Amino acid sequence: MPQQIRAQETRAAIIRGAAAAFEQRGYGSTSLAQVSAAAGVTKGALYFHFDSKEALAVAIIDAQHTESVSAGRELLDNNVPGLRALVSITYELARQLRDDLIVSAGVRLTIEAVNFSTPVSASYLDWIAACEEFVRRGIADGDVVPTVDVRAAARFVTAAFTGVQVVSDVLTRRGDIDQRLTEMWTLLLPGLVAPERWDDLKDLPERVQRERVAARP
Amino acid sequence: MPQQIRAQETRAAIIRGAAAAFEQRGYGSTSLAQVSAAAGVTKGALYFHFDSKEALAVAIIDAQHTESVSAGRELLDNNVPGLRALVSITYELARQLRDDLIVSAGVRLTIEAVNFSTPVSASYLDWIAACEEFVRRGIADGDVVPTVDVRAAARFVTAAFTGVQVVSDVLTRRGDIDQRLTEMWTLLLPGLVAPERWDDLKDLPERVQRERVAARP
Incomplete structure (x- = not known):
């Protein structure tokens, strides 16, 4: 259970970080590395939740x-x-x-x-x-x-x-x-x-x- | 003079190629290599006319x-x-x-x-x-x-x-x-x-x- 909650929190943090990164640079010009930096998560965590930039x-x-x-x-x-x-x-x-x-x-x-x-x-x-x-x-x-x-x-x-x-x-x-x-x-x-x-x-x-x-x- | 006309034609071809590439993939997701391919010009010719993707x-x-x-x-x-x-x-x-x-x-x-x-x-x-x-x-x-x-x-x-x-x-x-x-x-x-x-x-x-x-x- 706590693990599931943690996963949901990570997912929400990724979405917030991606929104910030896309708003700053535009969607096409943003890399997934920039998203993981903005969200404060590892690239591994990012790929666990979203398999592409479009999915994000x-x-x-x-x-x-x-x-x-x-x-x-x-x-x-x-x-x-x-x-x-x-x-x-x-x-x-x-x-x-x-x-x-x-x-x-x-x-x-x-x-x-x-x-x-x-x-x-x-x-x-x-x-x-x-x-x-x-x-x-x-x-x-x-x-x-x-x-x-x-x-x-x-x-x-x-x-x-x-x-x-x-x-x-x-x-x-x-x-x-x-x-x-x-x-x-x-x-x-x-x-x-x-x-x-x-x-x-x-x-x-x-x-x-x-x-x-x-x-x- | 013919050289100047050629340069104008190249510039117009680059603009057409870039428009096609941006429309197909979106601005942010298009690389300058894809633009030069779509325009049928070398990367050298592309950089001679435009010093950045934003300039294009x-x-x-x-x-x-x-x-x-x-x-x-x-x-x-x-x-x-x-x-x-x-x-x-x-x-x-x-x-x-x-x-x-x-x-x-x-x-x-x-x-x-x-x-x-x-x-x-x-x-x-x-x-x-x-x-x-x-x-x-x-x-x-x-x-x-x-x-x-x-x-x-x-x-x-x-x-x-x-x-x-x-x-x-x-x-x-x-x-x-x-x-x-x-x-x-x-x-x-x-x-x-x-x-x-x-x-x-x-x-x-x-x-x-x-x-x-x-x-x-």
Whole structure:
């Protein structure tokens, strides 16, 4: 038993070390020797847990995905109104990208993984499915206009968030991501909100951004 | 003179070879030996023109940027209405991404270049500036609502396009990019179009997509 726990701790340390090394140098330019140094484990221990660099990258993507999806799950389970949940989750993912090395490494690897032999489309497909659920709930709440193409909206919100974080990363190392998300939602809401709910919802993005800043520990 | 022309041809062949090698294996995983093999030049010739792998990547990004920006320039010079030009340029960039190896390699490198010592933000900043010009022209044309935040709209269109092409690349190797762009514009237009122009412009994305397919050689 203790041995099994030790093995799990080593595996977690390797994933953290690899995330740090990949974030610093980029995936392709990082050697497994650099990963074992960053993780503080021997190369033997590294190979015991992961048989290739790609296996390590996939483990980081999985860890990131689990963490990000659980934030979405929480909003769904807590009966937050659909449109508010859809807006909120983008600020929460932005926070994870800024504060959590596993998340930022995982998201970057997902984008760089086009050349992987393991398909990484599950991350996007799961997010598109979660966004569909938020949009559908938003329609049921009366906040989202019922004529909206739910699948198209879910796909575009996922893609738009991806682009906002990529551009924010290149231009400001994600320093401006909250402000850029508020701009994104300000431009997107007119195509989503039911006309009779417009007056109540038009400043939802600013409200969510302000509440999140106020709630910071 | 012929020697200078030969040198330019060698340089162009190296850029093409490097683009192909980077697209196939990813930037970080490609060695300079693989680049010289793909380009059909000696390692000596490669080092004569580029003193590092990063210098090669920056040359590809520059070549892609020149090609993409000239498409935007053409729309601006031909007095195409601003909103139509803004919509059109996204489909034209999508075409370049599908058909032109230098463009797809350059765009991918721009995203992966966060760890470069050379800043690559110029690509995004130039596109944001071009989009600003399109949006401002759209306001002058009466197509875009004058209360829109021009800078925010330009930034978001640039980011949204980036995300749409990244997600389309991961999910379908860009096979669905035109359809995803039409969905993006369908969701974005209500936040951009002046109410009195809505009836004329609401199907602009489908019209542009159809015209481009019809015009294909």
